[in-house]
Amino acid sequence: MNTQELRALSEEHSAHNYHPLPIVIADAEGAWVKDIEGRRYLDMLSAYSAVNFGHRHPRLVEAARRQLDRVTLVSRAFDHDQFGPFVAELAELAGKDMVLPMNSGAEAVETALKTARKWGYEVKGVPAEQANIVTFEGNFHGRTTTIVSFSTDPDARNSYGPFTPGFRTVPYGDIEALRAAVDDNTVGVLIEPIQGEAGVNVPPSGFLTAVREICTAGGALMIADEIQSGLGRTGTTFAVEHENVVPDVYVLGKALGGGILPVSAVVADRDVLGVFKPGQHGSTFGGNPLACAVAREVIAMLRTGEFQERSRTLGAHLHARLGALPSDQVREVRGRGLWAGVELNGKARPVSERLMERGVLAKETHETTLRLAPPLVVSQEDLDWALDQLEAVLAEV
Numbered sequence: 001m002n003t004q005e006l007r008a009l010s011e012e013h014s015a016h017n018y019h020p021l022p023i024v025i026a027d028a029e030g031a032w033v034k035d036i037e038g039r040r041y042l043d044m045l046s047a048y049s050a051v052n053f054g055h056r057h058p059r060l061v062e063a064a065r066r067q068l069d070r071v072t073l074v075s076r077a078f079d080h081d082q083f084g085p086f087v088a089e090l091a092e093l094a095g096k097d098m099v100l101p102m103n104s105g106a107e108a109v110e111t112a113l114k115t116a117r118k119w120g121y122e123v124k125g126v127p128a129e130q131a132n133i134v135t136f137e138g139n140f141h142g143r144t145t146t147i148v149s150f151s152t153d154p155d156a157r158n159s160y161g162p163f164t165p166g167f168r169t170v171p172y173g174d175i176e177a178l179r180a181a182v183d184d185n186t187v188g189v190l191i192e193p194i195q196g197e198a199g200v201n202v203p204p205s206g207f208l209t210a211v212r213e214i215c216t217a218g219g220a221l222m223i224a225d226e227i228q229s230g231l232g233r234t235g236t237t238f239a240v241e242h243e244n245v246v247p248d249v250y251v252l253g254k255a256l257g258g259g260i261l262p263v264s265a266v267v268a269d270r271d272v273l274g275v276f277k278p279g280q281h282g283s284t285f286g287g288n289p290l291a292c293a294v295a296r297e298v299i300a301m302l303r304t305g306e307f308q309e310r311s312r313t314l315g316a317h318l319h320a321r322l323g324a325l326p327s328d329q330v331r332e333v334r335g336r337g338l339w340a341g342v343e344l345n346g347k348a349r350p351v352s353e354r355l356m357e358r359g360v361l362a363k364e365t366h367e368t369t370l371r372l373a374p375p376l377v378v379s380q381e382d383l384d385w386a387l388d389q390l391e392a393v394l395a396e397v
Contacts, residue, residue: 001036002036002037003022003023003024003035003036003037006024006036007022007024021352021353021356021361021363022353022356023035023041023356023361024036025041028043028055028056029054029055029056030054030055030056030057030375030377030378031043031054031055031374031375031377031378031379031382032055032382033055033361039359040359041356041359041360041361042359042360042361042374042378042382042385042386043055043361043374043375044355044360044361044362044372044373044374044386045361045362045363045371045372045373045374046259046373046374046375047254047259048196048228048254048373049196049227049228049229049231049233049254049255049339049373050254050255050257050259051255051259051375052231052232052233052254052255052259052307052375052376053255053258053259053298053301053307053375053376053377054259054375054376054377054378055259055375056259057258057259057301057377059297059300059301060258060259060260060294060297060298061260063258063293063294063296063297064258064260064261064290064293064294066293067082067289067290067293067294068290070289071289072288072289072290073285073288073289073290074288074289075284075285075288076282076283076284076286076287080289080292081289082289082292082293082296083287083289083292085292085296086099086101086287086292086293086295086296086299087099087101087287089296089299089300090252090265090267090295090299091267093237093299093302093303094238094250094252094267095246096250096267096268096269097268097269097270097273098267098268098269098270098272098273098274099265099266099267099273100115100265100266100267100273100276100281100286101263101264101265101283101286101287101291101292102264102265102266102283102286103262103263103264103283103285103286103291104142104253104262104264105141105142105227105251105253105254105264106141106142106143106144106147107264107283107286108227108251108252108253108264108265108266109141109142109144109147109190109225109227109251110142110144110146110147111251111266111281112188112190112223112225112249112251112266113133113146113188113190114281115221115249115266115268115272115273115275115276116131116133116187116188116190116221116223116249117131117133117166117187118275118276118280119187119221119272119275120185120187120188122275123271123272123275124187124219126184126185126187127185130185131166131185131186131187132166132167132168132183132185132186132187133150133166133167133168133186133187133188133189133190134167134168134169134170134178134181134182134186134188134189134190134220135150135167135168135169135170135189135190135191136169136170136171136172136190136191136192136195137152137169137170137171137172138152138153138172138195138198138201139151139152139169139172139190139192139195139198140153140156140192140195140196140197140198141190141192141225141227143156145160145163145164146164148160148163149163149164149165149167150167150169152169153197168181168186172195172198172201172203173203173204173207175207175210175214178210178211178214179214182214182215182218182220183218184218184219186218186219186220187220187221188215188220188221188222188223188249189211189214189215189220189221189222189223190223190225191208191211191222191223191224191225192224192225192228192229193208193224193225193226193229193234193238193239193240193242194228194229194234194239194335194336194339196228196229196339196371197365198365198366199334199341199343199365199366199369199371200334200335200339200340200341200369200371201334201341202334202335202336205243206243207243208240208242208243208245209243209244209245211245212245212246212247215248221247221248221249221268221272222245222247222248222249223247223248223249223251224238224239224240224245224247224249224250224251225251226238226239226240226250226251226252227251227252227253227254227264228254229339230250230252230255231252231254231255231256231298231302232255232302232307232308232311232337232376233255233311233337233338233339233373233376234311234315234335234336234337234339235308235309235311235312235315235336235337235338236308236312236337237302237308238250239336242336248268248269248272249266249267249268249272250265250266250267250268251264251265251266252264252265252266252267253265255298256295256298257291257294257295257298258294258295258297258298260294261290261291261294262291263291263294263295264286307376307377310338310376310377311337311338311376312337314338314376314378314380314383315335315336315337315338315339317380317383318338318340318372318383318387319333319335319340321384321387322340322342322372322387325342325390325391325394326394328345329344329345329394329395330342330343330344330345330394331343331344331345331368335372338373338374338376338378339372339373340371340372340373341365341369341370341371341372342369342370342371342372342390343368343369344368344369344370344394345368346368346397347364347367347368348364348365348367348368348369348370349364349367350397351364351370351390351393351394351397352364352370354393354396354397355389355390355393358389358392358393359389360386360389360390362390370390374386
């Protein structure tokens with residue numbers, strides 16, 4: 001079947017909850033993908049940071065193959081030989097005691113919210129049903145009913161009520177608004193160290209430090225959603241490291257599965273995750289042998305520091321080139337490491353479509369922002385070629 005026929009099937013038989021670019025990908029390796037007709041494209045999106053290590057990285061594919069030959073699923077009714085090493089190694093990477101594995105990022109966020117509430121009632125002593133969690137405008141933590149209850153994006157929120165109570169939302173980067181929102185019944189502050197879906201928004205310098213201080217003073221958990229920003233994307237293992245901040249809870253996903261399968265986790269110390277007892281939370285697939293085997297290889301790759309260094313070095317080059325784009329075409333460039341939001345003076349969709357025609361895959365968000373997040377394995381030569389295409393497209397439109 002050709003591209004037109006395959007896209008017609010998708011258009012007719014799938015819900016229209018996405019607006020994909022008109023391409024059908026059939027093959028991928030490293031930073032490059034091929035469509036069904038064999039045309040090559042440089043991937044500058046990395047599946048929203050799920051493919052940080054490139055498509056089909058040999059180490060990750062081999063880890064999956066080895067495990068596929070042994071055992072793939074037993075459920076948490078039994079232990080398996082990959083589980084203990086996985087949770088120990090991930091806890092060590094994050095500098096915490098315990099791990100609660102799940103599958104999707106949204107599941108991990110939901111788990112973190114439940115953790116904060118349970119901890120608040122059983123450890124902090126918040127009166128029953130009175131716990132509140134503070135979130136931020138522009139947030140994106142997933143699409144479950146509870147999570148969209150505190151979204152400020154109309155597309156994510158409209159027509160899905162009634163909504164889950166217990167959340168207070170304040171402007172991102174506003175320290176005084178956060179301070180005013182935290183009270184004795186606040187059990188957690190949920191924050192993206194860099195807001196991805198909102199356009200790769202970097203908070204003001206010192207904001208993460210202030211969040212940490214306010215949480216400590218108020219006896220609330222600082223919950224860092226590092227699903228997009230973590231695991232090397234910004235030049236450090238976790239984005240909070242840019243301000244030397246240590247949250248109480250890490251929420252991880254996307255790149256943890258190596259671009260092979262969904263793997264997510266909540267990571268915290270024993271005094272937080274220790275509130276769970278058997279039967280109080282779970283997942284049939286969470287922490288399955290295949291997921292653990294792949295994630296263990298991801299952790300091993302991150303331990304070398306190679307990918308964090310590539311993100312720092314190539315990220316500096318990326319931002320230098322983006323910063324030199326003409327101001328009549330680009331209003332602002334935001335981001336860290338190999339992650340950028342290019343705020344245009346016009347709509348971003350035509351730019352992403354023109355880039356696709358030139359062999360570069362990127363995607364718009366919120367009408368005027370072009371997101372760039374190439375795999376951390378991208379070469380500088382390929383990165384420069386993609387940026388050359390962006391310059392040419394901006395001159396055309």
